[in-house]
Amino acid sequence: MRTRSSNRPVLLAAGVGAAALLVLSACSDSDDGSGSGSDAGKDGAGSASGELSGEITVFAAASLTESFEELGAQFERDHPGTKVTFSFGGSDALAASITGGAPADVFASASPTTMDLVTDAGAAAGTPETFVRNRLEIATLPGNPDGVASLKDLTDPGLKVVLCDEAVPCGSAAQKALDAGSLKLTPVSYEEDVKSALNKVVLKEADAAVVYKTDVQAAGGKVEGVDFPESADAINDYPITLLEDAPNTAAAEAFVELVRSAEGQKVLTGAGFLKP
Amino acid sequence: MTRPSAADGSGSGGPRDVLAGGPAPVRRPRNRTRVRGGAPLPLLVPALLGLAFLVLPLLALLLRAPWSSMPELLTSAEVWQALRLSLVCATAATALSLVIGVPLAWLLARVEFPGRGLVRALVTLPLVLPPVVGGVALLMALGRNGVVGRWLDDWFGVTLPFTTAGVVVAEAFVAMPFLVIAVEGTLRAADPRYEEAAATLGASRFTAFRRVTLPLVAPGIAAGAVLAWARALGEFGATITFAGNFPGRTQTMPLSVYLALQSDPEAAIALSLVLLAVSVAVLAGLRDRWMTSA
Numbered sequence: 143m144r145t146r147s148s149n150r151p152v153l154l155a156a157g158v159g160a161a162a163l164l165v166l167s168a169c170s171d172s173d174d175g176s177g178s179g180s181d182a183g184k185d186g187a188g189s190a191s192g193e194l195s196g197e198i199t200v201f202a203a204a205s206l207t208e209s210f211e212e213l214g215a216q217f218e219r220d221h222p223g224t225k226v227t228f229s230f231g232g233s234d235a236l237a238a239s240i241t242g243g244a245p246a247d248v249f250a251s252a253s254p255t256t257m258d259l260v261t262d263a264g265a266a267a268g269t270p271e272t273f274v275r276n277r278l279e280i281a282t283l284p285g286n287p288d289g290v291a292s293l294k295d296l297t298d299p300g301l302k303v304v305l306c307d308e309a310v311p312c313g314s315a316a317q318k319a320l321d322a323g324s325l326k327l328t329p330v331s332y333e334e335d336v337k338s339a340l341n342k343v344v345l346k347e348a349d350a351a352v353v354y355k356t357d358v359q360a361a362g363g364k365v366e367g368v369d370f371p372e373s374a375d376a377i378n379d380y381p382i383t384l385l386e387d388a389p390n391t392a393a394a395e396a397f398v399e400l401v402r403s404a405e406g407q408k409v410l411t412g413a414g415f416l417k418p
Numbered sequence: 419m420t421r422p423s424a425a426d427g428s429g430s431g432g433p434r435d436v437l438a439g440g441p442a443p444v445r446r447p448r449n450r451t452r453v454r455g456g457a458p459l460p461l462l463v464p465a466l467l468g469l470a471f472l473v474l475p476l477l478a479l480l481l482r483a484p485w486s487s488m489p490e491l492l493t494s495a496e497v498w499q500a501l502r503l504s505l506v507c508a509t510a511a512t513a514l515s516l517v518i519g520v521p522l523a524w525l526l527a528r529v530e531f532p533g534r535g536l537v538r539a540l541v542t543l544p545l546v547l548p549p550v551v552g553g554v555a556l557l558m559a560l561g562r563n564g565v566v567g568r569w570l571d572d573w574f575g576v577t578l579p580f581t582t583a584g585v586v587v588a589e590a591f592v593a594m595p596f597l598v599i600a601v602e603g604t605l606r607a608a609d610p611r612y613e614e615a616a617a618t619l620g621a622s623r624f625t626a627f628r629r630v631t632l633p634l635v636a637p638g639i640a641a642g643a644v645l646a647w648a649r650a651l652g653e654f655g656a657t658i659t660f661a662g663n664f665p666g667r668t669q670t671m672p673l674s675v676y677l678a679l680q681s682d683p684e685a686a687i688a689l690s691l692v693l694l695a696v697s698v699a700v701l702a703g704l705r706d707r708w709m710t711s712a
Contacts, residue, residue, distance in 0.1 A: 330580035331662025
């Protein structure tokens with residue numbers, strides 16, 4: 143008994159040590175990869191062939207998840223040897239990590255306001271350009287059992303409604319739409335990004351959420367969308383920019399080009415985004 | 419960690435005490451860990467690095483604190499709302515953990531039953547589980563559409579997500595294992611012969627637990643409760659996943675720190691300092707158990 147109990151911590155320590163080593167080596171591997179890759183990318187830009195390689199990191203608004211993943215896969219197919227890594231989240235949180243020094247090449251946000259946080263800090267290279275726009279929609283449970291037909295219906299206190307936090311573009315847009323309709327809505331929760339708001343309805347924990355049309359479309363049959371006229375007053379412009387400290391400028395520029403190309407626009411409008 | 423008596427104690431100091439030359443007999447056990455002639459460099463350098471690694475971020479928090487606007491930041495209604503909610507929820511979660519956690523610890527320590535090791539492992543699981551995963555699991559179990567939550571909603575009209583009760587549940591889920599493990603350790607260290615003596619004098623097992631065991635392990639329960647309380651106070655992942663985020667209802671301090679960091683970093687630092695102060699206070703409360711017995 144005594145030996146067993148005294149052996150356990152040793153085993154545990156060994157296990158923790160091994161795990162830590164694995165993690166460390168994995169990190170250093172990927173660092174090496176991106177480091178050498180980005181150098182190669184810059185070299186590639188300089189050479190006449192214009193061959194792209196290396197890894198790029200794209201910070202993008204949560205609402206862009208599905209369409210950007212598709213574009214990322216396409217980019218990797220078009221440019222073998224490249225790898226696109228995404229970080230999706232609330233635009234405000236992403237902006238905060240970029241100004242805080244997170245290594246990223248491209249930032250695509252869901253509102254000019256959150257983009258301003260980055261440009262004001264001098265972290266953007268060049269002027270951000272609007273590449274799509276997005277309109278709000280109400281997401282209800284499948285079949286709309288509560289008969290939600292308008293934004294006003296959401297103010298019913300018996301209904302559990304989630305909104306995005308006002309710091310996030312979808313939250314400020316929702317507030318703008320509510321103001322346009324002179325409505326006051328008390329949600330059960332202010333979510334940190336549009337996908338967590340949507341997922342509260344997907345999980346049936348909330349009865350409705352105010353999200354983007356694109357999110358309702360991406361969720362398939364798991365939620366039902368309800369259009370409301372006030373959303374016309376709260377259409378979000380999505381700006382995209384190359385970042386000042388981009389480790390892999392050449393590939394990052396090519397990715398921004400792809401997003402703004404006819405091909406990229408086709409993917410985005412197919413996902414429900416509006417043309418700029 | 420819950421048995422300082424084992425660390426302090428019983429072993430005879432022997433010749434090393436003579437080497438250390440401490441004349442004060444009271445401090446004898448501590449002198450056993452003292453190394454003569456200073457620490458060797460290969461140990462000292464990483465040790466100091468380790469110390470700096472742990473202390474530096476906290477110092478940075480103090481250095482970057484917006485001291486001039488601090489009074490204003492800390493007296494805002496939102497801060498007090500979040501702090502009060504945090505304190506209330508952490509205390510309620512600790513109370514809940516005590517009511518169901520102490521009996522569970524007793525069961526694990528005193529009753530032989532098949533699969534006890536497995537049960538102990540299950541109890542410890544939330545300790546190592548990422549809290550966000552705990553939040554998702556709670557949603558699946560106690561959400562409005564969850565395995566159990568569905569019936570709670572149908573029969574009693576009770577739904578936990580997005581409520582203050584939901585915060586308490588999320589915090590208790592994450593914090594209770596700390597209490598159970600602490601209390602179980604103390605129970606195992608406590609001499610069962612006192613309970614046996616009570617039994618031979620005619621006390622029932624429950625009376626013996628109430629009158630003998632509980633007072634015996636009270637310090638362990640207190641330490642476990644403080645640990646659980648501190649863990650509940652800092653709980654973030656399970657709370658935001660299970661209970662959502664609404665000021666005054668489910669937005670506890672850690673949630674407001676996280677959200678403030680995106681819009682108002684100064685407020686985030688101020689809020690962090692409040693939590694730091696509370697943590698220091700907790701540590702001061704546990705001083706006798708840990709800092710002196712180390």
